[in-house]
Amino acid sequence: xxxxxxxCDPGIDDVxxxxxxxxxxxxxxxxxxxxxxxxPVHLGVDNAFKVLERCNRLDVPVYVGASQPLxxxxxxxxxxxxxxxxxxxxxxxxxxxxxxxxxxSEFLQEYFATAKDTGVIALGPLxxxxxxxxxxxxxxxxxxxxxxxxxxxxxxxxxxxxxEFNYWCDPDAAAxxxxxxxxxxxxxxxxxxxxxxxxxxxxEYTKRMNPECFAYLQKITRFYFDFHWQYEHILGCVIxxxxxxxxxxxxxxxxxxxSYVAVExxxxxxxxxxxxxxxFWQKKANAKILDTVDSRKFFELFLTVIxxxxxxxxxxxxxxLRLG
Ligand code: RIB
Ligand code: CA
Numbered sequence: 001x002x003x004x005x006x007x008c009d010p011g012i013d014d015v016x017x018x019x020x021x022x023x024x025x026x027x028x029x030x031x032x033x034x035x036x037x038x039x040p041v042h043l044g045v046d047n048a049f050k051v052l053e054r055c056n057r058l059d060v061p062v063y064v065g066a067s068q069p070l071x072x073x074x075x076x077x078x079x080x081x082x083x084x085x086x087x088x089x090x091x092x093x094x095x096x097x098x099x100x101x102x103x104x105s106e107f108l109q110e111y112f113a114t115a116k117d118t119g120v121i122a123l124g125p126l127x128x129x130x131x132x133x134x135x136x137x138x139x140x141x142x143x144x145x146x147x148x149x150x151x152x153x154x155x156x157x158x159x160x161x162x163x164e165f166n167y168w169c170d171p172d173a174a175a176x177x178x179x180x181x182x183x184x185x186x187x188x189x190x191x192x193x194x195x196x197x198x199x200x201x202x203x204e205y206t207k208r209m210n211p212e213c214f215a216y217l218q219k220i221t222r223f224y225f226d227f228h229w230q231y232e233h234i235l236g237c238v239i240x241x242x243x244x245x246x247x248x249x250x251x252x253x254x255x256x257x258x259s260y261v262a263v264e265x266x267x268x269x270x271x272x273x274x275x276x277x278x279x280f281w282q283k284k285a286n287a288k289i290l291d292t293v294d295s296r297k298f299f300e301l302f303l304t305v306i307x308x309x310x311x312x313x314x315x316x317x318x319x320x321l322r323l324g
Pocket of ligand 1: 009011012013014037038077123124125149158164165166240241
């Protein structure tokens with residue numbers, strides 16, 4: 001099992017990613033750190049606990065992270081994820097387990113001062129990562145892999161014509177991480193996540209395979225479906241974050257290229273990832289940008305775990321299922 005720490009802003013696709021990671025036999029989720037993003041950080045912490053309760057994994061520690069971006073005023077994505085961050089599903093916390101007393105950035109800083117066998121999957125704005133870095137610019141050299149859901153290369157933005165939410169929400173943190181993190185950044189951006197659409201067809205398939213899971217998925221994605229139809233005229237919803245987890249587990253799922261990336265921190269294109277694929281700036285590549293994905297393979301991996309079904313059955317069924 002690969003040890004990972006998941007930094008997230010639980011929101012709907014974050015909770016799907018967390019459940020996938022927690023139930024995956026390939027990953028050991030060492031800790032969950034929460035950052036303000038889709039929802040204010042305290043709601044994100046509540047939603048992280050709701051996933052841990054659902055997966056019977058309250059043994060996994062949760063750390064409260066940044067409530068604000070480094071500089072930019074905080075703007076949530078509750079218009080997309082609902083006021084509660086779970087599609088206004090009304091799912092309540094059952095336990096009273098508290099988060100850890102250390103802040104997320106303190107924990108990250110301390111953990112990676114010694115640990116050399118753990119990766120990071122960042123599913124939200126990079127504020128916690130940036131705060132750990134500002135305390136010690138060498139921080140992060142022990143991270144085995146750093147996978148971030150964020151940014152976009154050629155696909156249009158989802159917060160502006162050019163900016164993706166996680167990096168738009170805290171552009172200064174994203175810029176700092178891309179400038180100084182001493183390990184390669186694997187950027188799972190909108191170029192690949194937009195190919196991962198959880199459609200009504202797939203939702204209906206989950207009903208046949210695991211009625212309990214279907215009821216939960218339907219409850220938390222209904223609001224998200226409505227948002228996607230209204231704003232992107234998509235039937236279904238783009239589930240960005242689970243792809244970052246699947247890619248961590250199976251790097252062959254996505255293909256891409258190495259390049260220098262900078263993040264814009266001001267002006268009309270704030271939050272844009274500038275991918276210097278043709279090396280105009282002659283700077284050392286700091287990232288691997290993923291730009292192709294096998295979406296059918298993704299759903300095989302994801303649904304096998306989420307539905308707790310035999311992989312062969314899922315693989316065979318998906319051959320005949322129109323994903324779109
Ligand atoms: O732009 C999509 C990303 O922003 C996803 O991680 C979503 O959960 C939000 O955090
Ligand atoms: Ca997220």
